Amino acid sequence: MRVLFIGDIVGRPGRKALQRLLPRIKSLYGPFDFVIVNVENAAGGFGITQKIFDELSSMGIDCMTSGNHIWDKKEGLSLLDSEPVLLRPANYPPGCPGRGSMTLKGPSGELLVLNLLGRTFMYDVDCPFRKADEILQGVQLPVLVDIHAEATSEKRALALYLDGRVSAVVGTHTHVATADEEILPMGTAFITDVGMTGGHAGVIGMHKETVINRFLTSMPARFEACNEDLRLNGVCLDIDASSGRALSISRISERLEEEAYDRR
């Protein structure tokens, strides 16, 4: 079973990078049983809307994970209830709209996708470790976990905690790909962060000027998605469908050539 997992799509530039680069990636590294994309920043960097959900769906995405920004657009909240392929972290407390996991069905079998949120430097949600225990109870591998978190320690601790119980733990949220992809001792593929998809000339997907200015002044600021140096970041995972063990994890980073996009 081959799975493509793509990191946080940031705004219009992120969607453009995805649309233009996905075919090339499919032809280079595919075919994929499943394409999974983190969409928490798809709408201008903050949340998701119906229109953007439809746009992404039309690109052949099988499952959309998310994170802390999923609540930023009001439209996104109803989508979480109506669209089974759109996930929010499972450890948001009871009473939040949406679901945190789903099962994909493909040619070589099923894959459970589980979305979790870290707490260190983030939000007061339920324990991601125990929420994983709860959801994985009696579940069959293969399982892929998107741990959306800030701290490297929390992501790796979760991966080691789940080692052998899931097929892969892939990190999102910092928007910078890490160089530590590996197969853990009990067969779980892990990477601290897969990086983001969007304009890489700025700061984690946003125009550099406003971000630098916020660090200089500590005043709140309106960020806009950066539209230069568009790249797609993700990982390609090979999973043994019968054992659920990961066979390989490799980083994918593709750049959209300048002539290929107009800078709107």
Next chain:
Amino acid sequence: MRVLFIGDIVGRPGRKALQRLLPRIKSLYGPFDFVIVNVENAAGGFGITQKIFDELSSMGIDCMTSGNHIWDKKEGLSLLDSEPVLLRPANYPPGCPGRGSMTLKGPSGELLVLNLLGRTFMYDVDCPFRKADEILQGVQLPVLVDIHAEATSEKRALALYLDGRVSAVVGTHTHVATADEEILPMGTAFITDVGMTGGHAGVIGMHKETVINRFLTSMPARFEACNEDLRLNGVCLDIDASSGRALSISRISERLEEEAYDRR
């Protein structure tokens, strides 16, 4: 001018990895004009002592940078005043012992090393952006900056802010190497984090059991350095000594083979 920068040395395993692997790295990628190492975790994961400072000095280190953990051992405080090659972040407030920058002199010229601390999710220190402005006033390139920080956004924002004014901005503190090394538009080499040097089987250099347990219980815990899967992480930088521009930045990650070390 070729510079080797090595990420946070974690405890005895980190020192062992450094001692055993440095000669190999020198022969593979050297000779280096300067070897710079972040030592904030050199003593059992927390700070530095006289004995460990001497041990590291004997390995041929030209400059030691550090970070938030430099204060953890009382001995370290007096070392900061007595040892000019040992730095602490320059943007700790006036009144703290030690220095935040120094000039190295080598065969192809001088290199200013500047150590800074990020503030996001960290500590209430002076602004690293303005402290860099202040120190770089009238300074000649080449300059290397170790930005010890948690947030990817703060590190990259600083690098873009300093682009063209320093030769390199290398990140430390998260203990996980990122895959985003590049030369920024105005000639500054950048990487969000160079990763750490020590046991990679645990969680960012520490035994996995205690770290996982802390995430599960939120109780304070005593961490111990992990002694398995010893690796050294860093970057090799080529800097044009006359212009001060970076010519290249490449990640280095070397593993100490099992037979080569005993697991004390």
Next chain:
Amino acid sequence: MRVLFIGDIVGRPGRKALQRLLPRIKSLYGPFDFVIVNVENAAGGFGITQKIFDELSSMGIDCMTSGNHIWDKKEGLSLLDSEPVLLRPANYPPGCPGRGSMTLKGPSGELLVLNLLGRTFMYDVDCPFRKADEILQGVQLPVLVDIHAEATSEKRALALYLDGRVSAVVGTHTHVATADEEILPMGTAFITDVGMTGGHAGVIGMHKETVINRFLTSMPARFEACNEDLRLNGVCLDIDASSGRALSISRISERLEEEAYDRR
């Protein structure tokens, strides 16, 4: 010299409480040389606008201090530059609009008002302790400091640090009055927090339902000012105009009777 300092005005209910109760307070505890009000939450709980600034000005306020929420309404930013009586914390970095201190002139002499922001659990601004040192250099007493901060320790540490160098240190931001008003050993009046002015039936000035729901779900929420149980909180300070020492500090808490306001 008698000074009335009133805590954070929260939205329309806060402005109503101020307008209706200020005359009564003046007749009960006045006359006051100066009336100073923290206005960071005056516009719907978040920032200030031209219209609301004018409304407050017409009530006979001599100086308006603020805090972290002063940036929330775009209009507020230009007011900070155009209106000398409107302050923002002085330790926001250079480059921010506005001023952090001003001198009031009254019948029994001048009073310097200094607004500062705490950093613990708050924002990465300049050190409030050293900013106070800088501004107080060569300044004549009396001086009143509004320390807008979260942590009790930071507020009291600042007050003890400034004891004898200013006439009063009054805390704001937590919206709950503390019962620790006192004259410190060297003559500085201090209270950790003066509390807020607005609807006290909710949670720190906001409708209880949305606040409770945010704690239950960790989802972002739009808060609205609470309109029940309107009260004004502040302190009355007596300062010896020649020595600048505080003679007394007493808490004021007045409730607007139900019949006196309509619940729009």
Next chain:
Amino acid sequence: MRVLFIGDIVGRPGRKALQRLLPRIKSLYGPFDFVIVNVENAAGGFGITQKIFDELSSMGIDCMTSGNHIWDKKEGLSLLDSEPVLLRPANYPPGCPGRGSMTLKGPSGELLVLNLLGRTFMYDVDCPFRKADEILQGVQLPVLVDIHAEATSEKRALALYLDGRVSAVVGTHTHVATADEEILPMGTAFITDVGMTGGHAGVIGMHKETVINRFLTSMPARFEACNEDLRLNGVCLDIDASSGRALSISRISERLEEEAYDRR
């Protein structure tokens, strides 16, 4: 039913204040059905030991609550399991030693004491709101809740959430008494913080010099309990034993006269 609740005992000065002042308070405001004391800082400011537990027990304390500092002394951990009157916040995750609630039996009936920890600006524990729901399921009033938390909003939101379901919600942890004690609409007594018991000349119970120095330098520091201006802070609660509703809540603040203690 009359209950005396006393805020965080800080170190030896706090224990001395408790021992010397408790008899006077009992004679002034008693007799009390129950005396409850928060002991998280009883041992030098950090945690508790066997010796100090015995010392406090001998003073006639019926129940000891605590907070985030309860884990600071290793001895405290085993006490949590062996001593039923010593509580730690109930919303620490499963796997932590100790208990978070207990039932006191007295002349006018039983009282359930429930200890909870806030999460805002604090630690990643289980949701205190839902943990309260869980423990209060089927429980008879009267119930007293010690909410040990930093943010005023979280404490008041919890009190309003539990209004009518418990007899009292008293806050601890900030070490500064608030002036907002009241009976909420459905009959629950509430105060944001009862303040601390110990030396009030310093900063929240600690020597002022080290605390100020930490704010100035951001370096870690060893704090020592302040031994000047010893005071005891708490609240006296009257609860209708049959309905469980609070009849009154009043703040108690007693100072130990200088001659009454030696400054060891």
